[in-house]
Amino acid sequence: GAVVSQHPSWVICKSGTSVKIECRSLDFQATTMFWYRQFPKQSLMLMATSNEGSKATYEQGVEKDKFLINHASLTLSTLTVTSAHPEDSSFYICSATTGTGFFNEQFFGPGTRLTVL
Amino acid sequence: AQRVTQPEKLLSVFKGAPVELKCNYSYSGSPELFWYVQYSRQRLQLLLRHISRESIKGFTADLNKGETSFHLKKPFAQEEDSAMYYCALRANFGNEKLTFGTGTRLTIIP
Numbered sequence: 001g002a003v004v005s006q007h008p009s010w011v012i013c014k015s016g017t018s019v020k021i022e023c024r025s026l027d028f029q030a031t032t033m034f035w036y037r038q039f040p041k042q043s044l045m046l047m048a049t050s051n052e053g054s055k056a057t058y059e060q061g062v063e064k065d066k067f068l069i070n071h072a073s074l075t076l077s078t079l080t081v082t083s084a085h086p087e088d089s090s091f092y093i094c095s096a097t098t099g100t101g102f103f104n105e106q107f108f109g110p111g112t113r114l115t116v117l
Numbered sequence: 118a119q120r121v122t123q124p125e126k127l128l129s130v131f132k133g134a135p136v137e138l139k140c141n142y143s144y145s146g147s148p149e150l151f152w153y154v155q156y157s158r159q160r161l162q163l164l165l166r167h168i169s170r171e172s173i174k175g176f177t178a179d180l181n182k183g184e185t186s187f188h189l190k191k192p193f194a195q196e197e198d199s200a201m202y203y204c205a206l207r208a209n210f211g212n213e214k215l216t217f218g219t220g221t222r223l224t225i226i227p
Contacts (some may be wrong), residue, residue, distance in 0.1 A: 034213075034215075041126075042219065042220075043217045043219040043220050044161075044203070045217075046214060046215070046216075049213070049214060093160075093161070095161075097213050104213060105163055106163075106213070106215060108160045108161040109160065110159075110160045
């Protein structure tokens with residue numbers, strides 16, 4: 001149980017185009033989803049926290065107009081990289097939680113590799 | 118603000134030897150600490166958390182508040198332990214954000 005999927009697993013796009021990445025919780029309802037970015041051989045950096053039905057909370061330094069997050073349902077969150085540029089090339093990972101509290105756990109998706117040419 | 122430090126980017130250990138992956142944190146309150154593991158070509162997954170006080174795959178980790186550390190240990194390394202290990206901190210209840218360390222790549226030498 002507690003599986004999180006991402007689609008696509010990889011995408012290559014031209015500079016200036018927009019790319020949408022989907023994150024789905026397959027067998028549970030996710031009250032909260034998180035979006036991370038991971039550069040090669042570096043750690044995961046949290047970009048934003050997404051709660052169903054409300055606006056995402058972005059971390060300092062993350063441009064909310066560039067990285068649009070929509071959390072339309074309890075099983076789906078999307079990240080849209082708008083007007084992508086080569087410096088946006090990275091590995092994007094989402095995670096989902098079932099609730100809050102001590103024993104809550106984040107389940108991670110497999111990640112999406114974005115390459116902007 | 119919280120911070121997690123993993124001083125070793127790379128660690129190589131012979132099979133059967135003890136393993137210790139270091140993790141230190143900085144946080145003024147009472148944090149919750151985790152170890153996540155990422156095997157080759159697989160997603161990140163939870164290995165263990167300090168509140169569970171359990172041993173997973175032979176690994177244990179004890180939260181030392183005095184030294185602000187949460188080192189991961191295993192007495193006898195196995196080849197399948199080769200992976201990327203991340204230490205993470207969650208600051209408080211109701212805020213589910215995780216702060217990750219930079220990770221340690223563990224390689225077990227046969």
